[in-house]
Amino acid sequence: MSLLYTEQQEELIKLVKDFAENEIKPYVEELDKKGETPAKELFKGAFEMGLHMVEIPEEYGGAGLDFETTAMIFEELAKVDAGYAITLVSTFVALRSVILSGSPEQARLFADIxxxxxxxxxxxxxxxxxxDVAAMKGTAVKDGDEYILNAxxxxxxxxxxxxxxxxxxxxxxxxxxxGISAFIVERDRPGVTVGVHEDKMGLRLSNTSDVFFQDVRVPADHLIGREGQGFKIALNTLNLSRAFVGTLAVGIMQRALDEAIAYAQEREQFGRPIMKFQSVQGLIADMAxxxxxxRALVNNTMRLMDQGDLVKKEGAITKTFVSDACQEVTSKAVQVFGGYGVIKDYPVEKLMRDCKVFQIFEGTNEIQRSTIARELDKEYK
Known part of the structure; x- marks a missing residue:
């Protein structure tokens, strides 16, 4: 491992690792085949451990863990299944909008839910x-002390x-x-409906669906910040979130490396383990x-975030490098497995499927490269 861990971090990592291996891993293969999000019962242990509250500040009932430590423990979850991990992480993405730009009352409302x-x-x-976020058609119209939402x-x-x-x-x-504004909307408000769960290539344990808002009324105090600040709120939230999801990709990469080494040590050709062949050694070394x-890049960016940096450039660099590297590492894992690598009875084809979307969500890598270049252009003037 490339990081130095405190005693508390080591304890938390072991706790989450044991939970993921014993409570989640036995169900992953079947859920991945079905493309189903686990029932809430499978998250019961995570809730009891407080994993859904780790990033919520202590004053609102959460653990208030720093980004660095939170990233470390979620890497462990992602090693077992990144879709399961991102189900919990997505709560934090929404939370960051409220913590960064909302009121204490809004943070309390969010945390209590x-x-x-x-x-x-x-x-x-x-x-x-x-x-192209500005192309959105959804509207919020003020009506007395309420807003009427449609999207x-x-x-x-x-x-x-x-x-x-x-x-x-x-x-x-x-x-x-x-002209974009952000709102907190509870699921049980009349007019909120959802579409079907998408049948995705990867992250199949993560729920992805349409959400519809038809004449949904919310109190004016559900507006986060002021009218017109929504685009800035979204960007600041995504700057942090795209860096953080890098830790899930690292979890996928580490699992791919673990599986490739174990296979290469066991699989024999020409009378010896394939781990002894230089070509395989090169694949595994590159993966490592x-x-x-x-992992080191994610960790450094988490430490910057803990100091209050919004990591616009650094987050884009982290997300792009890590997600591109994840593609390379999982592809090499499949190569080490040879023909078995593309068979669903073996674990690495799933890892390759899971990692692809990391180059797409939280802002595509093409957009991240544009962001990096624009920020560098400003720095060098």
Whole structure:
């Protein structure tokens, strides 16, 4: 491992590792085949451990763990299944919008919904507004002390299982990005409905669905920040979140490395383990190099976030490098396994499927490279 851990971090990592191996892993293969999000019963242990509350500040009933430690323990969950891990992490994505830009009362409202053992969803994307957020059609219209919300959102992680959403609408249709506003919306409000769970290639234990808002009324105090601040809120949230999801990709990479080494030590050709062949050694060494580098990069970015940095450039660098490296590492794992690597009875084809979307969600890697270049252009002037 490339990191130095405190005693507390080591204890938490072991606790989560044991939980994931014993309580989650036995169910992953079947759930992946079915493409089903685990029933809440499978999250009971995570809720009892407080994994859904680790990032919520102590004053609102959470553990208030730093980003660095939280990333370490979620890497362990992702080694067993990144889809399971991201179901919990997606609550934090929504939470960050409230903590960064909302009021203490809103943070308390959010935490009180999550604490009993519930999920949240960050609800931004629309069918024609992915990377081009300003193209969203959803509207929020002020009506006395309430807002009336209408929108069709798509590709929403936790969309079907969330009990509360952070949702983005246009409060001024003619103001482009500056006309976007963010709201807290409880699932049980009349007019909130969800679509079917998407049948995805990877992260099949993670729920992804459409969410519809039809004449949904929310109190004016559910507006996060002020009208027109939604785009900035979304960007600041995603700057942190795209860096954090890198730790899940590292978990996938480490699992791929573990599986490849175990297989290479056991599989024999020409009378000796394939681990003894230089070509296989090269594949595994490259996997280890990328995994350790990715973990160190994620860790450094988490430490910057713990110091209050919004990591616009650093988060983009982390997300892009780690997700690209994940593709390379899982592909090499499949190569080590040879023909068995593409068979579902073996674990590495799933890891390759799971990691692809990391190059797409939280802002595509193409957009991240543009962000990095723009930030560098500013720095060097």
């Amino acid at each position: 999550i604490e009993p053992g519930n999920f949240a969803a960050f609800t931004l994307t629309e069918p024609n507004a992915g990377t 069709s959102k798509t590709f929403i992680t936790n969309g079907e299982i969330a009990d509360v959403y952070v949702v983005f609408f246009k409060t001024d249709k003619n103001a482009g990005n500056k 190099i990328k995994t350790e580098a990715a």
